[in-house]
Amino acid sequence: MDHIPQDNFKRFGEGFEGFPKQLPEDxxxxxxxxxxxxxxxxxxxxxxxxxxxxxxxxxxxxxxxxxxxxxxxxxxxxxxxxxxxxxxxxxxxxxxxxxxxxxxxxxxxxxxxxxxxxxxxxxxxxxxxxxxxxxxxxxxxxxxxxxxxxxxxxxxxxxxxxxxxxxxxxxxxxxxxxxxxxxxxxxxxxxxxxxxxxxxKNYPTAIAENQHHATLPLPRRVAHVLHTNPAYIAPVVEAFYLRDPIALRLLQPEKSKTPLKLAPKDFVEVSVRFTKVLYAQLLGQKWVPPGIWGDALANIMRKGDKQTSMTQEKAEIGIKVAAGMEMLAQHKVYANKKASREIQLLLDDLESGDDTLPTDAEIAAWPKRDDDEEWLNIDFDEFERELSGKGGPTGPSSGFGDKNAQENLRKMVDRFNKFLEDDEAGLDGAKGLGLDPMDVDNDSDRGWDDPEDSDEEEEEDSDQFADAEFEEYEKAMEKFMALSSAEKSALVDDARELARAEEEEREEDEEIQKLSEAMEAELFGLGALKLDPAKESKKEGKKAIKSVNVDKGKGKVRAEEVADDDDDDDDDEGELLDEDYNLVENMLEAFKGQGGMAGPAGNMLRAMGIQMPPDADDDLKTKGEKA
CATH class of the missing domain: 3.30.70.600 (Ribosomal protein S10)
Known part of the structure; x- marks a missing residue:
């Protein structure tokens, strides 16, 4: 048992010192x-x-x-x-x-x-x-x-x-x-x-190199907020990057019934400062803006607003920034976030007249800067040379836009090569990692497919699917754990409200299902839903008719006719039955089974406006008893 990892966790009674603390992700x-x-x-x-x-x-x-x-x-x-x-x-x-x-x-x-x-x-x-x-x-x-x-x-x-x-x-x-x-x-x-x-090694120069500037079309209100505090761009991008169905609904006032605070109109061109990570996050997001946001993007590209003239990429990023700020200002999950509160105060000042939007002349005086986006590009030939340890010097012509990324890659390759050159590091030498069982080639060498192999493949597919689901769960949990307590509380309240509504809907469906099953069971018990009655039931019914006719004094002739009909029924046993006839017959049988009392058959017939007379068999039975 020595190979079992020891966690050194002391349980209750063994000197328990509390559960180990672990920081949230990131x-x-x-x-x-x-x-x-x-x-x-x-x-x-x-x-x-x-x-x-x-x-x-x-x-x-x-x-x-x-x-x-x-x-x-x-x-x-x-x-x-x-x-x-x-x-x-x-x-x-x-x-x-x-x-x-x-x-x-x-x-x-x-x-x-x-x-x-x-x-x-x-x-x-x-x-x-x-x-x-x-x-x-x-x-x-x-x-x-x-x-x-x-x-x-x-x-x-x-x-x-x-x-x-x-x-x-x-x-x-x-x-x-x-x-x-x-x-x-x-x-x-x-x-x-x-x-x-x-x-x-590259600090403090690397601090400035981590920034990226881009000139974008933004609604005048959004431009005013970002000019007041450029650091708002971080929570704005995160609000867009982590958008949920509630946030997307807030962008559509016809659905949310809530007016927009930062409507996509009155666009102006301004320079926005990002970090490289923030810019890459926006650039990499595929999003089709809905409603008036899509219309605004189309207007920018048609140059309907003379103040704007942008490429498709920059126009899309501007719309994403504007939508992100709207989400940040509207979504209650961000209500206690410092940036959200401060943005709300700025908007309140504009509404009250304590502050005014910048004019075109003022905006024109703001500095504008567009940084090169070469750092986003990688020459894959150069990338392969780096992986092989044959990369050239760093610089603009190296094929790498980001010198730090190139240096980190070289570091990784160097470490890997040193590991390969280590004679003491065998298959189990990398800190005892050993081989994964899936790394062993144990495929069948036969010329036919082994049924067990297909079962194993299905199990592998199932495991991969489960792993993918778990990874998505982990990512969602990581994002949740990164939120503040107020944000978590708001999300939990939303989830509880949604769960409560779903539970009420489920209970209502279950109640309807129970009533339906009870009605169906009663109708089945009375024979109202049997569209193809058994031949024995038919014969019993026809015998009853025969006995009634005999009692009326016309029995001999009618009895013979009924007997002939029975023979015909036996001859036509394989023919299809008339479903309408069977339904009416079953409804009558069910009504008869109620014995004059209230029941589902009578209720259904009354709902259709049909008032049934007293049962003839009951009258005959009563007359016979009196006689």
């Missing part, structure tokens, strides 16, 4: 401690406050025009376990550049504060070590790395295992005690440091 968390035995508690707090001010200064210098994908970097002064520290977290969404910008900021500040010790990690754990995986010693695996990796004085330091120490991750208090009592113990490994921070 979230990076960071903590800063000031460790100096000569500082008092108050001085430590003041030192941390100085760190906050230094971060604000650095942000003003380099991030004046930076647009964060979701959350900006923030450091809150807090007290935990009897000590002061700075702590924060940032949801970076799809922009990994935001995460590495935070690493760069902390690393830069570590030069100014050599007594500051910093931890930074994300959903994957110690992601700096993941970057340096090719340079790590054998003992430093993910299970051991927690609380052992620190940034201090512009270096990456690792707390190594001592000879007496049990191989296990450190607790936070243990790590802080080591840093305070034995500050020389954390080791600097130059190769690990170089590999872990290799993405930061």
């Amino acid at each position: 979230v990076v968390e960071y903590m800063i401690f000031v460790i100096d035995s000569q500082l008092s508690d108050v001085q430590t707090r003041e030192r941390l406050q100085a760190f906050q001010r230094a971060l604000a200064t650095l942000e003003k210098k380099f991030l004046k025009e930076y647009i964060w994908q979701r959350d900006s970097m923030k450091l809150d002064l807090t007290r935990e376990e009897g000590r002061w520290l700075l702590k924060g977290s940032t949801n970076y969404g799809d922009s990994v550049a935001d995460e590495w910008l935070i690493v760069w900021l902390l690393r830069e500040l570590s030069k100014e504060f050599p007594d500051a010790w910093m931890r930074i990690y994300d959903t994957d754990g110690e992601f700096l070590l993941i970057e340096a995986a090719n340079a790590l010693p054998n003992w430093l695996n993910p299970e051991m790395a927690e609380n052992r990796v620190w940034i201090n004085n512009h270096r990456l330091l690792v707390v190594p295992l001592s000879k007496q120490e049990e191989p296990k991750p450190l607790k936070a208090e243990e790590a802080l005690a080591i840093l305070k009592d034995t500050p020389a113990r954390p080791q600097h490994y130059p190769k690990i440091d170089e590999e872990a921070f290799h993405r930061l």
